[in-house]
Amino acid sequence: MTQGTRGGAATRALGVLGIVLLLAGCDSAPAASGEADETLDTRPMVRVAQVRNGSAEQRMRFPGVVQAMDRGAPAFLHAGVLSERLVERGQRVEQGEPLARLHNPALEPALAGAEGRVKELDAHLARLERDVERARVLRERSLVAEEELDRLVAERQATAQVREQAVAARADAAAQVEEMTLRAPFAANVADLLIEPGDFVAAGEPVLALSGIDGVEVAIRVPVTLGARLTVGMPVQVSPTLQEGRFQGRISSVGRAGSALVPVVVELDPDPRLVPGESVQVYLSVATQPSLQVPLAAVQDPGGHAPYVLALTDEESIRRVAVAPGRLENDWVTIAAPLALGDRVVTAGQGRLQQGDSVRVLP
Known part of the structure; x- marks a missing residue:
């Protein structure tokens, strides 16, 4: 290879290298500029959620046991021997x-x-x-x-x-x-035998227990404040503890006891799977007053004496707002606070944020 040929090849290699470096410089310049911009914004980054209206119904669950609608423990009017x-x-x-x-x-x-x-x-x-x-x-x-x-x-x-x-x-x-x-005072199944033949029976002492065959019901006890909001005929749902399925029922009677708990009887639709003695959960849906809700993650010190949330102003600055948490529903908690529907509260990144701090909201 001649000296002139070697010189031409070197010139072409240098040209290609220059083009590559030029392209690399063009690609890296915007990235470097973006990194510089991000470095300049030192505001803490947070995630937010909007305050929403709570559900119009409050759903509660109470344990109960299925029992026959007709139950009895017959007894003799006089004493004697069985x-x-x-x-x-x-x-x-x-x-x-x-x-x-x-x-x-x-x-x-x-x-x-x-x-x-x-x-x-x-x-x-x-x-x-x-x-x-x-x-x-x-x-x-x-x-x-x-x-x-x-x-x-x-x-x-x-x-x-x-x-x-x-x-x-x-x-x-x-x-x-x-x-x-x-x-027998009604058609029933003999649930239990309490006295054996030859035993002495006092007047009024139950001899056996009867469980009627004309329908079943569930008796539960609820707080007095809730009992005052329940009415006869209100629909409820019943879920067995040891089997799948939901069963429909309705409230047949509501007591007005003076104690802390009120007896409530739920009449169930006929179903062969519901038998006396079955353990169930009774679900009540009660209308509630309009209320505000925030994510549970937004409430700071929820179990303390001064729970609060960090709300955002229109200028993306922090405003500390005291709240009174209420009932929890699917990771959202009802609150009483000077907030409005649609206000933004911080749900992540609270860290060391203080009143008046400016933040950057992540999408």
Whole structure:
């Protein structure tokens, strides 16, 4: 290769290198300029969110247990010994079906005595009827005094009144004996057996427990302030604890107890999966007053004595605003504060920000 050829190649290489350096300089100049601009802006960077209106409903959850709408614990009116139990645990019984029998040695003799007294008075009254008729015939013949006829008529009337009292006593004794047989007050399943045959039963002591078959309900207790806002017929949702699904129901009664908690009964729509004893959660949705909400991350010192948020002015400067946090809903908290709908509050980058600091808002 000649010397002239080598010189031409070197010249071309230097030209290419110059072009590359020129292009690199053109590309890096804007970047360097941008970095310089960012370096000059030393304001802290923050993220913000706008204050919004809270939901028009407050959703609350209360635990409960499904129970039959008709429940009972039948008992005898008199004391005695349980002589016979006619049902077993879990058995289905119909209304009026006998459940158990009691033995009381004083009741049946009382009924027998009342029946004997009525029969005795019936015989006496029949004899007086005949005596009155005979005295009336004799009086027509002037063979007996008027006073004698009047005496017999008065005695007959008095005996008739005594008989009415004896009949009432017999009916009462018969009812007492009938009460020795315990009967189902409604169609139900026998939930539990509380007394065994041969045991002594006090008057009014439950013998067994019945669970009705005509629907189920849930009884819960809520604070008095909430109970005052609930009405009969209000729809609710019920969710079982140990299975999937949501069931519809409605409030059937609201108590007005003077204590801190008010009893509320929720009637459920029929469903074979809801059985007495099932543990559930009852969800209530109650209308609330309009309120402001901010993200929970915007509230500083939420559990302290002076919670606050950092709000932004139109000039992107910090304004510290004291707040009173309320209920939490999906990471947004209801607040009472001198803020307006749409105001911006800092949710990230609070750091060491102070009142009046100027910040830069990230997109």
